[in-house]
Amino acid sequence: MRAPARRWLAVFAAVQLVIAVAIGFTLQSELGGQSERASTIWWWLMLTWAGSVGVTSMALIWAERSLADALQSLVATVHAGGARVRSGSAGDSVFDGIAGSVQRMAQELDVAMHSLATERNRFEAVLETMAPGVLALDATRHITSANRSARSLFEITSSCEQAALVDVLRVPSLHAFVDGVFAGGPSELEIELPAAGRHIRARASRLGDGGIVIVADDTTEIRRLERVRQDFVANVSHELRTPIAVIRANAETLLDGALESPKTAEVFVTALFRHADRLGRLVAELLDISALEAGKRVLAVEQFELAEVIEDVIAAQVPAATERGMTLRSVAHADVWVRGDWKATEQILVNFIDNAIKYGRQGGTVEVAAFERDGMIRIEVRDDGSGIEPQHRARIFERFYRIDSGRSRDAGGTGLGLSIAKHLADAMGGAIGMDARSPRGSVFWFTLSATPAPET
Ligand code: ADP
Numbered sequence: 472m473r474a475p476a477r478r479w480l481a482v483f484a485a486v487q488l489v490i491a492v493a494i495g496f497t498l499q500s501e502l503g504g505q506s507e508r509a510s511t512i513w514w515w516l517m518l519t520w521a522g523s524v525g526v527t528s529m530a531l532i533w534a535e536r537s538l539a540d541a542l543q544s545l546v547a548t549v550h551a552g553g554a555r556v557r558s559g560s561a562g563d564s565v566f567d568g569i570a571g572s573v574q575r576m577a578q579e580l581d582v583a584m585h586s587l588a589t590e591r592n593r594f595e596a597v598l599e600t601m602a603p604g605v606l607a608l609d610a611t612r613h614i615t616s617a618n619r620s621a622r623s624l625f626e627i628t629s630s631c632e633q634a635a636l637v638d639v640l641r642v643p644s645l646h647a648f649v650d651g652v653f654a655g656g657p658s659e660l661e662i663e664l665p666a667a668g669r670h671i672r673a674r675a676s677r678l679g680d681g682g683i684v685i686v687a688d689d690t691t692e693i694r695r696l697e698r699v700r701q702d703f704v705a706n707v708s709h710e711l712r713t714p715i716a717v718i719r720a721n722a723e724t725l726l727d728g729a730l731e732s733p734k735t736a737e738v739f740v741t742a743l744f745r746h747a748d749r750l751g752r753l754v755a756e757l758l759d760i761s762a763l764e765a766g767k768r769v770l771a772v773e774q775f776e777l778a779e780v781i782e783d784v785i786a787a788q789v790p791a792a793t794e795r796g797m798t799l800r801s802v803a804h805a806d807v808w809v810r811g812d813w814k815a816t817e818q819i820l821v822n823f824i825d826n827a828i829k830y831g832r833q834g835g836t837v838e839v840a841a842f843e844r845d846g847m848i849r850i851e852v853r854d855d856g857s858g859i860e861p862q863h864r865a866r867i868f869e870r871f872y873r874i875d876s877g878r879s880r881d882a883g884g885t886g887l888g889l890s891i892a893k894h895l896a897d898a899m900g901g902a903i904g905m906d907a908r909s910p911r912g913s914v915f916w917f918t919l920s921a922t923p924a925p926e927t
Contacts, residue, residue, distance in 0.1 A: 476531045484524045491520040541569065603688045604671070610681030612636045612649065624687055626667050642666075648673060652683050661690065670694045706871040710753055710885065714746040721746075749883055756887040760870065763894040770812035770898055774922045777807045777816075777841045777848065784820045785839065788828065796834040799824065803841035809848045809919040815895040816850075816919065819903075822888040823852035823915045829882040831856035831912065847901065847918040855912040864905060868893045892917070 472480070495516050499509045598605055604621030608614060614631045621627070631639045637646065644662045652658055652675040659674045671687045678684060721739045729735045762768040781801050792799040809816070820839070827837040831854035840851040859867065859874065866872045871886040873879040879886060896903035901918040908914045 472528070472532055473535060476535060480524070480528050480531060483527055484520075487520050487523055491516045544574075603686050606685045606687065607678070608636055608649070608682050608685070612653075614639060615682065621687065624667075624669065624671060624689055625664070645673070648675070649683070649685070652677070652685075703870060706886075707757065710871070711750070713880070714750040714753070717746045718743055718750070745883075749880075749885070752883070753885045753887075756885050756891060759891055760887055760894065763891065763898065768898070770815055772810060772812055772899070774808055774810050774925065775813055775816075776924070777809050777850065777919075778803055778805055780813060780817050780820060781839050781841065781850075784817055784824060788821070788824045791825070792828050792837060795828060795831075797828060797831060798836045799828070799839075800836070801839045803839060803850075804843075806924055807841050807843070807848055808922045808924045810922045811899045811901070811919040812895075815899060819892040819895055819917055820850070820852070822892045823917075826884075826888065826915070827852050827854035827856070827913075829884065830854070830878075835912075843921055844918075846921060848921045849916055849918050851914050851916045853908055853912060853914045855908070858907055858911055858913050859905065861907075864907075867905065868903065 495513050498512050502509050502512075598616070598618045601618060602620060604624040605616070605618045606614065606621045606625070607616040613633055613635050615633070617625075617627060617631055622631070625640055625642075627639055636649065640646075642662070642664055645664075648660050648662060650656075651660075658676065659672070662671050662673055663669070664671060668691070670690045670693075672690045673685050673687045675683050675685045721743045725736060725739050725743075729739050759768070778801070781803050785799055785801055789799055824837060824839065831837055835855040838851075838853045840853065841848055843849070863872075863874050867874070868889045870890040872890075873884065873886045876886070893903050896917040899919060901920070903917040905916070906914045
């Protein structure tokens with residue numbers, strides 16, 4: 472028996488004893504001289520007192536055991552996550568009832584904990600797979616959570632949870648934003664991450680515990696596209712302005728009297744024609760490129776013999792080559808069949824050969840070759856001009872990128888030919904590129920899928 476129960480029993484026994492003694496003396500005084508009956512009463516009173524104390528201590532020991540059993544069973548149930556059912560039938564004792572209630576509570580608590588854990592796992596899974604970066608900070612600006620996008624966006628490589636934001640990210644603009652948010656300033660801002668070369672749009676919300684959560688979207692690509700569009704509009708305007716200005720000036724000169732002299736008029740009308748022609752080509756190429764970028768140009772993919780296209784294009788370009796004293800020839804293997812769009816292949820070849828004639832060496836040679844490499848057919852246009860310096864090579868397939876704008880314009884170029892060629896090669900599933908040629912000149916190439924010659 473435990474000490475409190477023992478104490479309680481001692482008090483109980485003492486009180487009982489006092490009552491028994493009081494009853495004993497009362498009865499003894501009433502009985503007067505009947506000493507034999509008085510001793511019998513004393514005897515019975517002491518027996519009753521001893522019996523009562525004995526029964527009470529037994530009841531206490533039994534109650535303590537039952538309580539201990541019930542508590543043990545309860546602890547076992549809670550430890551087993553509420554899954555274990557207490558042995559013994561319900562209603563054995565008052566402790567069974569209490570134990571049953573607590574056990575049910577434990578089971579309900581367990582179910583609630585389980586559903587909370589499931590909820591938390593689901594929330595973490597959603598957070599981890601979210602496209603925007605989510606960074607949570609506590610009131611002391613320590614990171615409490617950072618999802619995968621946030622780690623990649625801010626280039627956080629090591630574990631950052633519980634670390635101070637200032638130790639993990641050294642981006643002054645972000646810290647200024649966080650300071651502002653804590654001070655009740657604007658909760659949305661576009662931030663540049665110079666080291667990562669990124670732009671992010673950050674939105675922050677205050678949390679109930681004094682922290683904040685920052686949701687960041689990567690706007691780098693949007694900004695890049697905006698810049699490309701702005702550059703494109705600026706380039707187009709610039710390209711259109713020159714021929715329009717020349718056309719207007721020539722027309723004015725003609726109207727101002729040059730028409731009177733047929734010889735002078737011819738010069739101005741020829742210039743008018745040249746610039747109108749250039750304008751027409753520019754507009755046609757712009758429409759071409761916009762149709763390609765919008766995916767509106769549908770390619771008619773078929774099998775054809777490459778030599779036929781090459782011969783056609785060479786035949787059309789020989790006069791221009793001859794004009795510059797150049798030799799234009801095909802060294803393509805015969806019977807090479809490809810899968811592609813005839814017109815697109817022709818357009819790429821025309822651009823490559825036209826450029827080779829324009830920028831190649833006067834009196835030089837331009838060769839067109841076609842051969843199989845790594846399961847693809849590689850078509851090359853080789854010139855022996857002054858070539859392209861390494862710093863320009865990666866950029867010449869960009870729209871309006873020209874190494875020598877003056878020379879390109881004089882030669883009737885628009886700066887869009889190679890960019891269109893790249894779109895066309897991509898659309899046919901091929902690659903495109905240029906290499907320096909030894910000892911001089913350039914090799915412009917593209918690839919198409921090889922296909923066996925049809926059986927005749
Ligand atoms: P363009 O209308 O100016 O010829 P392209 O897109 O066809 O436009 O070519 C882009 C630029 O690449 C040209 O302006 C020229 O500077 C350079 N280029 C293209 N082909 C050659 C070549 N075979 N040799 C030297 N430079 C070339």
